[in-house]
Amino acid sequence: MITHLHPTSIAPSPFLSPGVLITRPDRTLYVSGQVGVTADGRVGDGIAEQTKIATGNLRAVLAEAGMGVEHVIKYTIYLTDAADLPGFLEAGADAVPQPGPAGTLLIVDQLADPRLLVEIEAVAAA
């Protein structure tokens, strides 16, 4: 069972829950950081396309476990440029279930490949 926690003392977010509690999950899925690279190795052009490819990859991993984005309990999002945040939020919105999962968003120097603009890591449970 999954319970979303929203203490009133924490400023609300449109996307994330401050806490997500999981009671005895049957299955827990760790999804590697997904990036905007297609199966044939092409790197997406700009934040919108990279986000679409990365969330598509995320959905593919979830699907192999019989899960969907509604099973995500924790996102960790890495962007290489804070200016990409609006484009990321717009292109990635359909991968965010309601109520939202727990999450952290960071701006880092660089991802594993310097062409990458976004990386999306997830934990899911069912």
Next chain:
Amino acid sequence: MITHLHPTSIAPSPFLSPGVLITRPDRTLYVSGQVGVTADGRVGDGIAEQTKIATGNLRAVLAEAGMGVEHVIKYTIYLTDAADLPGFLEAGADAVPQPGPAGTLLIVDQLADPRLLVEIEAVAAA
């Protein structure tokens, strides 16, 4: 059951355990990265106040799950400036149970909002 692991081959830390083992937890809590922002959206002034607000937010999420900081099994701490580390450790010390949880501390370019100096993410179990 939670077991704290301290191999003798690893340099001891005053705050963290090198490993924390959880045996069949009933409940696992993922806490979103908590920052120094109050419920009405005010950003704390400096590392000490931001740390106090962030650990207060963390405690509020834990409390909603019937937990306290003693249930934290993993912290991930993000600072935007290594010079803030002493101030963070002093202001945040009371949120670190003994024996300490597992943890990682990183210096990153920027958090989701450029005014933020610290973000505290946690996993807890009971």
Next chain:
Amino acid sequence: MITHLHPTSIAPSPFLSPGVLITRPDRTLYVSGQVGVTADGRVGDGIAEQTKIATGNLRAVLAEAGMGVEHVIKYTIYLTDAADLPGFLEAGADAVPQPGPAGTLLIVDQLADPRLLVEIEAVAAA
């Protein structure tokens, strides 16, 4: 039970699985970010030695839980310089089980100590 997921729509990696699914683990281990520092506090010289010390520390924590690297289900790797990636991959290859765990690799500004070049965080399950 641990199942490694490799959707065909995701470019294959020689090291990592896109997803790792854990079904009702008996024990879950959170390993603190391990760095290239020996028990007596000496910082390793260069990426190869720091990686060897860090993976040795990781193995020591796993061993205290009766586990080995084959039980790692998620790695998070932090490097401070993308130029260290080849050296890290060569020195750390023997800590990567096959099929690979889930993982994320990031380049960050700095670790807790400016002399540190690599930090390795892990979740393991049995």
